[in-house]
Amino acid sequence: MNLAKTALSSALVLALAGCGGSDDDNTAKTGQFSLGVSDSPALATNVTIAFDRVVLKGSSESYTFDVTEEGELKQVNLLDYQGQEVETLVSGQEVPVGEYQMCIYMKNDTTGADDTSFVIAEEAMKGLISNSQGSCGNADSEDQAVKEEGRIFLNKKFPIAVGDNRFVAEFNLAKLQPPKGNKDYWVLKPTDVVRIENVSDVGTISGSVDSRITADCLVEAGDDADNRSAVYLYRAGATLDGSENAAKMADFRDAPYTTLETAPIASARVDEEGKFEFGFVVASDYALGYTCVAQKDDPVADDMNGEEASFFLFDAIDNVVVEENSTTEVAFGSN
Structure with missing residues (x-):
């Protein structure tokens, strides 16, 4: 070199x-x-x-x-x-x-x-x-x-x-x-796609999605053979439906977000065994959203609002605490 x-x-x-x-x-x-x-x-x-x-x-x-x-x-x-x-x-x-x-x-x-x-x-x-x-x-x-x-x-x-x-x-x-x-x-687009993190300030989120959660999501989605599962990472306080006190979990897009929505920070694929992982997450508090229709999230368009909305998040986990140099374990459908 x-x-x-x-x-x-x-x-x-x-x-x-x-x-x-x-x-x-x-x-x-x-x-x-x-x-x-x-x-x-x-x-x-x-x-x-x-x-x-x-x-x-x-x-x-x-x-x-x-x-x-x-x-x-x-x-x-x-x-x-x-x-x-x-x-x-x-x-x-x-x-x-x-x-x-x-x-x-x-x-x-x-x-x-x-x-x-x-x-x-x-x-x-x-x-x-x-x-x-x-x-x-x-x-x-x-x-x-x-x-x-x-x-x-x-x-x-x-x-x-x-x-x-x-x-x-x-x-x-x-x-x-x-x-x-x-x-x-x-x-x-570098400003949208790439971020730098100090490894000494980050941790890992490792998790799983229960097969029953995926099955229920697929029923709501219409059980398309092309459906793909993913987990989205948000700042703490984000919720599935939003409220006066909590912003709604949104999709990736270039279109503007409303004041009642919050953009995802990152997403992770869910593998065939229902496992997923976020590496290099800055130590802080987060929320997670699960979807079985990740393929319908166009990175440019708003896919959650309007008559042609096709993307949705099916389940969520809040109070996900990430600490430096440690792994936080989470599970969708653990209750």
């Missing part, structure tokens, strides 16, 4: 391990930078991103990390890294302590070629692009490759300090926009 002091490139999911000199020595303090990828799964069977490089943009200098393997793009199928699983992109690279922004550069592709970035859904392979392009804070504005690649610009600053500083960039793939109209490819 090559390190160059240049204008930024980009990064996807990250883990940081920091170290540095003592306060009474004269050496520059540094932290070791490591980067990996993880996701919140979409309903596709394969979401592969071809990574080229990662860039950290500091206040005075930027650091570029080549993540290619023997000159070839590093392809990662994010669906192989769900829950707490992480694929490392950068490992053990020293950078000065301080605040940084990060950019991740990926190979955009609109054709569905299997050697770049692509999505497989309903047995159809389509290309995948980031709708953001360009430099990372103008640091690499003259780099032609940067101008042509997709950019994932994580502009929220985060610190690299002395000691352990492990971060993860999570992809909420449920927010990927599917092919539409004359755009026969998938679109990743």
Whole structure:
């Protein structure tokens, strides 16, 4: 892995391990930078991103990390890294302590070629692009490759300090926009899809869905053979139906939410054994909603309101407390 002091490139999911000199020595303090990828799964069977490089943009200098393997793009199928699983992109690279922004550069592709970035859904392979392009804070504005690649610009600053500083960039793939109209490819909007979390501040939610809950939900849904189960994560206080004192659990959408609705933070697939997991959840209080019609949640449209509403949440759990470096166990249908 090559390190160059240049204008930024980009990064996807990250883990940081920091170290540095003592306060009474004269050496520059540094932290070791490591980067990996993880996701919140979409309903596709394969979401592969071809990574080229990662860039950290500091206040005075930027650091570029080549993540290619023997000159070839590093392809990662994010669906192989769900829950707490992480694929490392950068490992053990020293950078000065301080605040940084990060950019991740990926190979955009609109054709569905299997050697770049692509999505497989309903047995159809389509290309995948980031709708953001360009430099990372103008640091690499003259780099032609940067101008042509997709950019994932994580502009929220985060610190690299002395000691352990492990971060993860999570992809909420449920927010990927599917092919539409004359755009026969998938679109990743970085501001909607990717978030960075400090691993030292996060925990895990691990849970199950009783088969009776799923069966009852399918009856209400019409028992479509294509129905797929998922669990949605919300801030504490969200409820299935909402009230004057509690916001209603809503779907993913680009359309605006009302003041009586709350947007989901992430979603997790329920596997064939009724199990699900959210990894890298910031320590706080949450609520969960279960659905058996996840395939009907269009990431752009409002699918819960109006005459054509097709998506619903069937069951909920509140008072889900997540603590740092621990796993919270929950179960739908435990009573």
